[in-house]
Amino acid sequence: MRRTIGKTEWVRRLLTAIEREHWSKVLIVALLLLALYVYNGFHRSTGVPLYGEGMPDISRSAVVHYINVGQADAACIVLPGGEVLLIDAGANASEPQLLAYLERYGISRIDCLVLTHPHEDHIGGADAVLEAYDVKSVLLTSAEATSTTYDHLLTCIEDEGSVVYIASPGDRYTFGEASFSVLGPHGDTWESLNNASIVLRFDFGDTSFLFTGDAESEEEAAVLSYDIKSVSADVLKVAHHGSQTSTTRAFLDAVAPRIAVISCGTYNEYGHPHDSVIDSLTAHTSHILRTDQHGSIRIYTDGERLWAQGDS
Numbered sequence: 001m002r003r004t005i006g007k008t009e010w011v012r013r014l015l016t017a018i019e020r021e022h023w024s025k026v027l028i029v030a031l032l033l034l035a036l037y038v039y040n041g042f043h044r045s046t047g048v049p050l051y052g053e054g055m056p057d058i059s060r061s062a063v064v065h066y067i068n069v070g071q072a073d074a075a076c077i078v079l080p081g082g083e084v085l086l087i088d089a090g091a092n093a094s095e096p097q098l099l100a101y102l103e104r105y106g107i108s109r110i111d112c113l114v115l116t117h118p119h120e121d122h123i124g125g126a127d128a129v130l131e132a133y134d135v136k137s138v139l140l141t142s143a144e145a146t147s148t149t150y151d152h153l154l155t156c157i158e159d160e161g162s163v164v165y166i167a168s169p170g171d172r173y174t175f176g177e178a179s180f181s182v183l184g185p186h187g188d189t190w191e192s193l194n195n196a197s198i199v200l201r202f203d204f205g206d207t208s209f210l211f212t213g214d215a216e217s218e219e220e221a222a223v224l225s226y227d228i229k230s231v232s233a234d235v236l237k238v239a240h241h242g243s244q245t246s247t248t249r250a251f252l253d254a255v256a257p258r259i260a261v262i263s264c265g266t267y268n269e270y271g272h273p274h275d276s277v278i279d280s281l282t283a284h285t286s287h288i289l290r291t292d293q294h295g296s297i298r299i300y301t302d303g304e305r306l307w308a309q310g311d312s
């Protein structure tokens with residue numbers, strides 16, 4: 001006589017089979033799923049590793065955020081003491097991305113807003129930043145622009161009541177254990193506003209980062225003849241979005257970066273970064289990080305070592 005098995009019996013038999021014969025396989029699958037979950041969660045919260053082994057001690061590290069603002073520039077330095085410097089503020093069109101990114105990383109104040117030069121792709125988002133944040137001070141180049149964006153910026157700075165500094169080579173600012181040195185611009189008249197870009201060096205412990213705005217070969221030569229040793233840096237924000245107007249061999253030899261960061265838009269109309277610049281950079285480092293490929297990039301430093309990660 002054929003015996004029928006009820007649902008409860010099937011479940012009991014299944015559990016018994018798993019317990020007796022397959023429990024180790026089930027355990028392995030469960031552990032793999034757990035590892036995948038942790039791995040995905042880790043990448044969601046910290047990004048894709050691009051440079052450096054392990055993870056930094058966040059509590060005593062400074063972090064430089066190269067924010068993906070398309071064909072524009074914006075970098076945010078957050079120091080262990082909580083001080084925040086924003087170097088350029090992207091374009092008008094990238095204001096939402098910039099503000100969303102700053103909010104995502106819990107930025108609540110800006111100690112110094114550095115605007116390297118008054119082109120729209122560097123100052124366009126500054127009005128929104130000045131409206132959204134308490135901006136204690138602003139560092140400007142002495143070159144002025146004749147544009148409604150620039151006029152509006154000056155009005156916003158005045159309304160905010162920020163202390164305004166004009167960058168001059170040799171100036172040095174300190175925030176806790178970090179220091180910022182102005183290496184350019186040089187002169188007082190410029191054919192191109194790009195060559196009036198503030199060139200700024202950030203030192204934290206034994207590590208250093210160079211910010212170049214859109215400086216072209218003319219300004220690079222001026223910076224080198226002013227103090228060639230001062231430009232040596234671990235991380236170079238490649239000038240002018242990787243344009244061939246900039247990043248001469250002589251300048252790159254003097255900087256000798258371990259990591260190069262390019263801020264540019266995906267399939268931008270200028271063809272940035274240019275192949276000749278990529279070739280020059282490749283001769284110095286295999287770590288060329290690009291916002292059009294990696295999204296926003298974060299580089300951590302504990303004063304000795306560097307770690308980089310990207311959004312993608």
Ligand SMILES: [Zn+2]
Nearest residue numbers: 119121214240
């Ligand atoms: Zn630019």
